[in-house]
Amino acid sequence: MPFQGVEATFWALLAPFVAAAFGPWLTRHLKHNAAWILAVPPAAIFLFFLSFVPEVSGGAVFRASMPWVPSLQVEFSVFLDGLSVLFALLISGIGTFVVLYAGGYLKGHAHQGRFFSFLFLFMGAMLGVVLADNFLTLFVFWELTSITSFLLIGFDHLRTASRRSAIQALVVTGAGGMALLAGLLLTWQASGTMEMSQLLASGDVLRESSLYLPVFILICLGAFTKSAQFPFHFWLPNAMEAPTPVSAYLHSATMVKAGVYLLMRMHPVLGDTTIWMTVLPLFGGVTLLVGTFLGLRQTDLKLVLAYTTVASLGLLVMLTGTSSAEAIRGAVLYLFAHSLFKGALFMAVGTIDHEAGTRDMRYLGGLRKAMPITFTAALLAALSMAGLPPFLGFVAKEVLYNGTWTLGSGAAILTLVAVAGNAMMFALAAIVALKPFLGKPVDTPKHAHEGPILLYAGPVVLAACGLIAGLFVASAGHLFADPMTLAVSGEPVHGELHLIPAHINAALFLSLGTIALGITLYIYQDKARAFASKTLETIGWGPDKGFDQFINACVILASKLTRTVQTGSMVTYMRLTFSVLLLVLFVPMIATASWPSLIPSELPSVLESCILALALIGLYAVLTAKNRVTAMVSLGVSGFAVAVIYFLFGAPDLSFTQFMVETLSVVILALVMTRLNLHNKDSRGSAAKLFDAGLATLVGLGFTLALAGVTQQPFDASLSEFFTQFSRSIAHGRNIVNVILVDFRGFDTIGEISVVMVTGLCVLALIRVRSNYTPPADPEANKAEANS
Amino acid sequence: MNTVIFRTVAPFLTALMLLFSVFVLLRGHNEPGGGFIGGLIAVSAFAILGIACGVAAVRRALVMHPMSVAASGLLLAVASVLPSLFKSQAAMTSQWLEFTLFDTPIALSTPMFFDIGVYLVVVGAITSIALSLEERESD
Numbered sequence: 001m002p003f004q005g006v007e008a009t010f011w012a013l014l015a016p017f018v019a020a021a022f023g024p025w026l027t028r029h030l031k032h033n034a035a036w037i038l039a040v041p042p043a044a045i046f047l048f049f050l051s052f053v054p055e056v057s058g059g060a061v062f063r064a065s066m067p068w069v070p071s072l073q074v075e076f077s078v079f080l081d082g083l084s085v086l087f088a089l090l091i092s093g094i095g096t097f098v099v100l101y102a103g104g105y106l107k108g109h110a111h112q113g114r115f116f117s118f119l120f121l122f123m124g125a126m127l128g129v130v131l132a133d134n135f136l137t138l139f140v141f142w143e144l145t146s147i148t149s150f151l152l153i154g155f156d157h158l159r160t161a162s163r164r165s166a167i168q169a170l171v172v173t174g175a176g177g178m179a180l181l182a183g184l185l186l187t188w189q190a191s192g193t194m195e196m197s198q199l200l201a202s203g204d205v206l207r208e209s210s211l212y213l214p215v216f217i218l219i220c221l222g223a224f225t226k227s228a229q230f231p232f233h234f235w236l237p238n239a240m241e242a243p244t245p246v247s248a249y250l251h252s253a254t255m256v257k258a259g260v261y262l263l264m265r266m267h268p269v270l271g272d273t274t275i276w277m278t279v280l281p282l283f284g285g286v287t288l289l290v291g292t293f294l295g296l297r298q299t300d301l302k303l304v305l306a307y308t309t310v311a312s313l314g315l316l317v318m319l320t321g322t323s324s325a326e327a328i329r330g331a332v333l334y335l336f337a338h339s340l341f342k343g344a345l346f347m348a349v350g351t352i353d354h355e356a357g358t359r360d361m362r363y364l365g366g367l368r369k370a371m372p373i374t375f376t377a378a379l380l381a382a383l384s385m386a387g388l389p390p391f392l393g394f395v396a397k398e399v400l401y402n403g404t405w406t407l408g409s410g411a412a413i414l415t416l417v418a419v420a421g422n423a424m425m426f427a428l429a430a431i432v433a434l435k436p437f438l439g440k441p442v443d444t445p446k447h448a449h450e451g452p453i454l455l456y457a458g459p460v461v462l463a464a465c466g467l468i469a470g471l472f473v474a475s476a477g478h479l480f481a482d483p484m485t486l487a488v489s490g491e492p493v494h495g496e497l498h499l500i501p502a503h504i505n506a507a508l509f510l511s512l513g514t515i516a517l518g519i520t521l522y523i524y525q526d527k528a529r530a531f532a533s534k535t536l537e538t539i540g541w542g543p544d545k546g547f548d549q550f551i552n553a554c555v556i557l558a559s560k561l562t563r564t565v566q567t568g569s570m571v572t573y574m575r576l577t578f579s580v581l582l583l584v585l586f587v588p589m590i591a592t593a594s595w596p597s598l599i600p601s602e603l604p605s606v607l608e609s610c611i612l613a614l615a616l617i618g619l620y621a622v623l624t625a626k627n628r629v630t631a632m633v634s635l636g637v638s639g640f641a642v643a644v645i646y647f648l649f650g651a652p653d654l655s656f657t658q659f660m661v662e663t664l665s666v667v668i669l670a671l672v673m674t675r676l677n678l679h680n681k682d683s684r685g686s687a688a689k690l691f692d693a694g695l696a697t698l699v700g701l702g703f704t705l706a707l708a709g710v711t712q713q714p715f716d717a718s719l720s721e722f723f724t725q726f727s728r729s730i731a732h733g734r735n736i737v738n739v740i741l742v743d744f745r746g747f748d749t750i751g752e753i754s755v756v757m758v759t760g761l762c763v764l765a766l767i768r769v770r771s772n773y774t775p776p777a778d779p780e781a782n783k784a785e786a787n788s
Numbered sequence: 789m790n791t792v793i794f795r796t797v798a799p800f801l802t803a804l805m806l807l808f809s810v811f812v813l814l815r816g817h818n819e820p821g822g823g824f825i826g827g828l829i830a831v832s833a834f835a836i837l838g839i840a841c842g843v844a845a846v847r848r849a850l851v852m853h854p855m856s857v858a859a860s861g862l863l864l865a866v867a868s869v870l871p872s873l874f875k876s877q878a879a880m881t882s883q884w885l886e887f888t889l890f891d892t893p894i895a896l897s898t899p900m901f902f903d904i905g906v907y908l909v910v911v912g913a914i915t916s917i918a919l920s921l922e923e924r925e926s927d
């Protein structure tokens with residue numbers, strides 16, 4: 001792989017994983033200062049992708065691939081266009097500052113190295129998602145983001161709340177991932193390609209396919225769960241259990257936007273249909289309103305931000321759902337702005353939490369003197385979030401209002417929803433940026449002071465980027481936003497972006513309305529909060545509670561099912577197993593009416609007859625045995641007789657093994673028996689005994705018939721001839737059985753010895769469990785016996 | 789069962805059986821035998837020692853936990869799959885190294901190490917089951 005050009009993307013993808021491997025080691029030696037070194041890889045990745053911007057903004061796309069599973073035509077391929085480059089820049093750029101921030105935030109934490117490791121694993125996975133060209137590559141990285149998100153949310157794994165949130169996020173996004181896989185495979189079937197770049201060039205193939213509806217539903221499920229759309233939004237606020245760098249990075253700036261990314265990516269081939277323009281705006285709009293409304297109720301600053309993130313994701317989905325180039329331009333700008341200001345705000349709130357000891361706004365106030373830098377950064381970011389000039393957020397809002405307004409009167413509701421949502425977001429931005437800093441200083445749990453540079457570097461730079469991009473919005477639009485809009489909407493956008501509106505239009509009035517509404521809400525925030533709380537209390541039930549009920553229902557169902565199927569009675573297990581065996585043996589014979597003949601073609605010799613008689617004597621001894629040990633030893637006699645028969649027919653290896661297995665099973669069974677509280681006498685009644693005897697006889701008859709049937713088939717000797725011929729010449733061995741085991745079919749043997757190993761571990765665990773507490777008539781030991 | 793004669797003879801019997809199991813293991817490629825059968829013989833040897841002299845004696849003699857023996861066997865077996873990859877052959881293609889030591893032709897091969905791995909897995913897994921079953925709750 002060369003180090004330059006598009007092929008070097010593979011190195012860029014690999015870099016975070018390498019950093020993940022070295023993170024713990026560096027942290028052990030350099031403590032929190034390792035962050036300075038660890039920030040280098042993401043910064044380098046950022047610069048690498050920046051070098052593509054001039055060409056990509058000119059409309060160029062790049063593609064590189066490596067064979068992955070050549071036999072299935074699966075490639076490991078990457079694809080660079082306006083959409084993926086902007087995402088990659090956000091992931092690596094914000095990632096750089098998140099790494100620095102994590103260095104300060106988790107300073108002195110015992111597992112800081114592990115944290116860095118998880119963070120880099122996520123970074124690599126997320127880069128993979130946005131760069132992947134091949135569907136399977138995309139899916140693998142998509143799942144990896146879910147898993148790393150699980151690890152990061154559950155980072156503080158000693159707390160129950162963290163564990164619950166981690167599992168919740170994994171279940172919701174993991175289930176969505178399954179839907180996505182199905183959707184991508186159906187897309188493959190419908191379009192005949194597994195490469196995103198080829199799919200995008202296929203035009204209307206997918207839209208005209210009969211599989212369009214299932215593909216659309218499955219892709220939406222994947223995107224909606226990942227991007228926390230209503231009614232799957234509940235996992236995202238719960239994910240705030242994670243340390244703040246994670247919330248800033250995964251749960252606002254990058255990972256949760258993977259769903260939006262997917263919808264934007266698929267828009268050229270899936271979008272612009274009636275169902276697309278109905279479902280997406282509907283779910284997006286509801287998410288926007290629900291998110292902001294739920295956010296109003298919160299007093300925890302981090303949760304306020306989490307709900308506004310949910311709302312912003314709703315806004316993005318809604319705009320993507322309009323399929324209008326102008327609205328999508330607004331979505332792209334908003335996505336760009338949102339990543340910058342939300343990342344900065346999360347980090348600022350984390351700094352407050354870190355330095356003042358709380359992030360509940362009721363116990364915060366007057367921090368502007370103690371934390372001037374954080375205050376400035378939070379204020380700059382909040383101004384962008386509120387959509388005020390001269391910030392990028394303002395331009396984004398102008399463009400998106402213009403986009404929904406020009407859709408016509410039928411889409412007026414979208415404009416209305418956008419204004420209402422943005423007004424609430426304005427109020428929430430003001431609350432987060434002003435409430436902790438203004439007013440009289442309040443006694444906080446810790447004596448508040450400004451954090452170290454590691455903590456304020458991130459918020460300051462990100463907030464400043466939002467300002468700079470706003471001031472130079474024409475170039476920012478030309479370099480970053482417009483190529484992405486082109487990639488998403490499939491048509492080039494016209495007109496330059498202006499910070500100062502070129503002429504007075506509807507969007508400007510909508511903006512003024514939003515601001516007025518937002519200020520009103522901010523002034524009456526306590527009333528709004530009380531109203532929101534009251535409404536939610538009236539409703540009472542929510543998807544979050546529903547999730548718990550769902551999980552509980554699964555557990556109850558599983559345990560009921562287990563108790564029904566696993567009664568713990570060995571006799572029942574045996575009867576069930578043998579009954580099923582009976583069906584398997586006889587149903588095919590009855591169905592095909594092929595009854596093999598039971599008359600042997602030749603009579604056994606005297607020697608063979610003697611051995612058969614020995615087997616029968618063993619059986620008789622089993623049936624008449626007074627106690628279990630006698631029965632087991634007698635069964636061993638029959639087993640030995642069988643081993644001798646193997647020997648007579650030229651299978652010394654088999655016979656050898658049979659001898660050893662018989663011996664050991666008698667020993668192990670005898671040992672198991674001594675551990676079980678078994679009655680000395682058979683407790684079955686005579687009816688039960690008769691039934692069991694009949695069952696056993698029938699199964700025996702079935703096996704005899706099946707074996708007779710097999711031997712009466714013509715024998716295909718091609719395999720044995722192959723082994724006989726090549727055992728010596730290829731595998732240097734004369735013992736064909738052994739050569740098959742260790743060479744020709746060695747992979748089977750690997751599987752088998754792994755099973756032996758795992759079975760051993762399981763039996764060991766079961767015996768341990770039993771010796772710790774001894775309930776009466778324990779079913780576990782029966783299983784141990786069955787396994788051995 | 790636990791007579792003086794048995795207790796005196798058991799260690800020698802165990803040693804002989806172990807030696808025999810290694811013999812069966814190594815001849816396996818050309819004569820009846822192999823890792824699986826050899827492993828089973830070794831397990832019987834340990835079982836006999838366990839019955840005669842107690843489980844603690846067997847554990848002391850084994851030094852490692854039997855499960856670790858099984859795990860290292862699995863590792864050895866999987867490791868013997870890999871050498872062919874370095875020669876750009878399909879995984880598990882057998883590699884042979886033949887040389888003469890003191891006028892005796894000796895052939896080392898990856899299937900042989902694979903078979904030793906099988907032997908160790910069988911010995912480890914089944915011995916650990918047998919030993920824990922022999923251990924009474926009071927031990």
